[in-house]
Amino acid sequence: xxxxxxxxxxxxxxxxxxxxxxxxxxxxxxxxxxxxxxxxxxxxxxxxxxxxxxxxxxxxxxxxxxxxxxxxxxxxxxxxxxxxxxxxxxxxxxxxxxxxxxxxxxxxxxxxxxxxxxxxxxxxxxxxxxxxxxxxxxxxxxxxxxxxxxxxxxxxxxxxxxxxxxxxxxxxxxxxxxxxxxxxxxxxxxxxxxxxxxxxxxxxxxxxxxxxxxxxxxxxxxxxxxxxxxxxxxxxxxxxxxxxxxxxxxxxxxxxxxxxxxxxxxxxxxxxxxxxxxxxxxxxxxxxxxxxxxxxxxxxxxxxxxxxxxxxxxxxxxxxxxxxxxxxxxxxxxxxxxxxxxxxxxxxxxxxxxxxxxxxxxxxxxxxxxxxxxxxxxxxxxxxxxxxxxxxxxxxxxxxxxxxxxxxxxxxxxxxxxxxxxxxxxxxxxxxxxxxxxxxxxxxxxxxxxxxxxxxxxxxxxxxxxxxxxxxxxxxxxxxxxxxxxxxxxxxxxxxxxxxxxxxxxxxxxxxxxxxxxxxxxxxxxxxxxxxxxxxxxxxxxxxxxxxxxxxxxx
Numbered sequence: 001x002x003x004x005x006x007x008x009x010x011x012x013x014x015x016x017x018x019x020x021x022x023x024x025x026x027x028x029x030x031x032x033x034x035x036x037x038x039x040x041x042x043x044x045x046x047x048x049x050x051x052x053x054x055x056x057x058x059x060x061x062x063x064x065x066x067x068x069x070x071x072x073x074x075x076x077x078x079x080x081x082x083x084x085x086x087x088x089x090x091x092x093x094x095x096x097x098x099x100x101x102x103x104x105x106x107x108x109x110x111x112x113x114x115x116x117x118x119x120x121x122x123x124x125x126x127x128x129x130x131x132x133x134x135x136x137x138x139x140x141x142x143x144x145x146x147x148x149x150x151x152x153x154x155x156x157x158x159x160x161x162x163x164x165x166x167x168x169x170x171x172x173x174x175x176x177x178x179x180x181x182x183x184x185x186x187x188x189x190x191x192x193x194x195x196x197x198x199x200x201x202x203x204x205x206x207x208x209x210x211x212x213x214x215x216x217x218x219x220x221x222x223x224x225x226x227x228x229x230x231x232x233x234x235x236x237x238x239x240x241x242x243x244x245x246x247x248x249x250x251x252x253x254x255x256x257x258x259x260x261x262x263x264x265x266x267x268x269x270x271x272x273x274x275x276x277x278x279x280x281x282x283x284x285x286x287x288x289x290x291x292x293x294x295x296x297x298x299x300x301x302x303x304x305x306x307x308x309x310x311x312x313x314x315x316x317x318x319x320x321x322x323x324x325x326x327x328x329x330x331x332x333x334x335x336x337x338x339x340x341x342x343x344x345x346x347x348x349x350x351x352x353x354x355x356x357x358x359x360x361x362x363x364x365x366x367x368x369x370x371x372x373x374x375x376x377x378x379x380x381x382x383x384x385x386x387x388x389x390x391x392x393x394x395x396x397x398x399x400x401x402x403x404x405x406x407x408x409x410x411x412x413x414x415x416x417x418x419x420x421x422x423x424x425x426x427x428x429x430x431x432x433x434x435x436x437x438x439x440x441x442x443x444x445x446x447x448x449x450x451x452x453x454x455x456x457x458x459x460x461x462x463x464x465x466x467x468x469x470x471x472x473x474x475x476x477x478x479x480x481x482x483x484x485x486x487x488x489x490x491x492x493x494x495x496x497x498x499x500x501x502x503x504x505x506x507x508x509x510x511x512x513x514x515x516x517x518x519x520x521x522x523x524x525x526x527x528x529x530x531x532x533x534x535x536x537x538x539x540x541x542x543x544x545x546x547x548x549x550x551x552x553x554x555x
Contacts, residue, residue: 002117003033009118010046011039018162020123024139027170027200028107031115038123038162039146041310047120047143054144057323060309061338063316064144067175067207070315070333072214073190074416076206080195088222090421102185103195107202113177120146123165124153126216128352129281132229132274136216137167141174147312148209151339153216154285154352169199169219175207194218209314209339213288214417217272220283222419230275230428233414235260236268236282236354239471243355245280246471247273249413250363251391252335255445257289258460259363259467261301266349269342275357275432282352285342291316292336294327298460305344312339356436359471362413366446367392367405369455369508370518373501374466375442375488376480379433380543382440383426387532387540388525389413392446405452409528423535441470442488449500449507451517458501465496484551485522487543505552515551522547 003009018038024030039047045062048054054064079089081097089095120140127133138149156162178189190205192215201215217233224231235248235256245268250256257270269282270289289302291313296303305311306327314337317329327336342348362385364371377385389412392405411422418425433440445463449455469475469491480489491502500507508514522545533541 006033009034010050011036011043014039014043018159020165021163022166024119024121027139027172028111029114029119029139030111032119033116034118036118036120036143036146038121041147041150044143044147044150048147051143053142055318055320055323057313057318057325059307061307061311061313061325062144062147063313063318063325065332066209066314069190069206069208071208071335072210072416073192073206073208076187076190077192077416078186078194079419080193080197082195082197085196085222088226089419094416095419098185098193100195100197103193106179106184106186106191106193106204107200110172110174110177110202110204113174114141117141122146122149122153123162123167124149124155124285126153126220126283127274127281128154128283128285129274129276129278132224132227132276132281134220134223135165135168137165137170138212139170139172140212141176142207144312145173145207145209145212148339149212151286151310151312151341152213152284152288167199169201169216171201171203171212171215173203173212175205177204179204196222209312209337210288213284217283218417218419220272220274221417224274225420225424225428228276228428230425230432231283232273232275233271233412233417234273235270236273236280236357237262237265238268238349238354239265243358244471245354245357246359246361247280247357248361248363249386251365251389251393251408251410251413252290253393254363254365254391255463256363257287257302258299259361259463261299261345263301263347266347266354267342267345268349268354269352279353279355280357282342285352287338287340287342287345289338289340290335291327291338292330292334301345301347302338305340306338308340308344310340311344313337314339356432357438359439359441360433361441361443361467361470362386364391364442364444364446365405366390366444367407367452368517368521369447369449369451370504370514370521371442371444371446372483372490372504373444373448373458373462373497374470374475374494375483375486375490376475377440377442377488378543379430379440380539381486381488382433383430383540384529384543385442386413386429387411387422387426387536388529389415390525392452405446407524409524411532421535422532426536426540439470443467443470448504450509455507462497462501466494469494484549485518485547486545511552519547519551
């Protein structure tokens with residue numbers, strides 16, 4: 001906010017109460033108007049409503065609109081190419097290089113833009129394990145982005161801890177600032193630029209909260225593996241036994257949050273984790289759940305969290321008179337979100353840490369309707385599917401993506417956030433799977449009976465039945481068949497799951513059409529993996545589909 005008239009705002013008198021001794025001048029920011037340091041949720045509510053950034057809605061959440069970007073601008077993310085890190089980075093589609101000179105030019109103009117403006121600061125941490133915790137600072141132009149950061153990251157616990165906080169990485173988010181493409185070397189006026197040498201990320205011309213969250217995740221995906229820690233785009237929960245930990249890898253929209261938020265299991269976290277020699281730890285302090293068509297019966301805990309004070313609803317439609325939200329309305333975007341502290345989930349694990357995983361579940365949303373609902377994987381098959389990252393992008397989670405699912409292969413089930421080469425992460429994962437004897441599964445949350453538009457999505461009740469059987473060990477005692485295309489093991493039966501779900505070919509109007517479509521998808525796998533084959537081991541290369549195998553219906 002450019003407070004030219006110096007109007008006193010609701011929280012102005014407490015703006016410096018939790019100020020760090022490490023001031024903003026250390027980031028080259030000067031001549032600012034009021035700096036609001038580490039405001040609590042209540043004060044941020046007042047600032048958000050005072051500035052017209054959002055409205056309090058029925059039940060207590062605060063609803064905001066992110067503007068023209070309602071999803072991540074993945075093609076506008078850049079990493080500064082400089083000598084200290086360039087040899088470690090997987091340059092290409094998701095890690096686009098930009099020169100230090102272009103970064104400095106853009107940052108210099110951003111510093112000028114912020115002069116005379118109010119800014120908000122949240123000092124916090126990424127990483128629940130103290131041995132791998134990264135102190136971060138989030139500096140924002142909008143008050144609601146400060147609430148977002150407060151919800152999503154781990155907060156200091158005392159006034160003294162705030163005072164002594166020194167960030168090791170800083171994000172500056174200024175949606176009102178636009179890049180000038182001919183000067184800044186960007187694709188558009190929108191940019192997300194990470195500079196590992198300067199320990200700084202700058203974001204401009206995007207109000208989408210997810211850019212802040214995923215920028216820090218990208219940073220952790222670079223730093224943690226260099227220390228031998230596996231960083232993962234996954235959710236995690238645990239059973240009554242602390243060693244009964246399950247990891248759920250998957251892209252947005254595949255069910256990470258829904259399936260890990262299980263009333264019968266403790267929630268460690270729903271999106272970003274590290275795995276070190278002590279076990280699994282959450283990188284975040286909150287949840288950024290997708291809430292379009294959220295069900296109070298199928299997802300009761302997330303539904304309840306989305307309707308309480310302290311939750312930030314992003315691009316959720318509400319009635320301006322009654323203030324009642326409509327989670328079924330996609331008129332702004334399919335990618336509606338709720339940001340809330342993890343503690344809003346009743347069975348959240350307070351420490352945000354767990355033991356070593358007993359099960360790993362790779363989630364895929366198969367919009368082709370051909371993959372089995374669940375399959376048991378060998379270690380090599382798990383690595384092949386981890387590197388491949390097959391799924392369907394769902395519902396506007398990236399700019400330019402419409403309602404209809406789109407086939408994608410996203411390495412490590414999170415290619416836009418992976419900085420090292422995918423085989424680097426796969427090698428770390430292999431060592432941990434073998435060391436701790438982890439069971440690996442492929443779980444399909446997509447369509448059955450035909451592709452999107454013809455078949456129907458596998459019901460959440462059937463998916464949960466399959467998942468619970470895998471986690472409880474019930475699938476250890478059933479008979480399996482070998483999938484003729486991919487070679488993984490598929491259970492022939494599961495309590496509570498009908499045969500036409502377990503045998504997807506039987507649910508199609510034509511089995512010949514099913515096998516033709518299945519082979520087409522397998523060919524896409526083979527073609528996609530060519531880009532990784534040279535750096536993958538022979539065993540992993542051999543774990544992919546075999547198109548020459550005989551399948552039912554062949555002559």
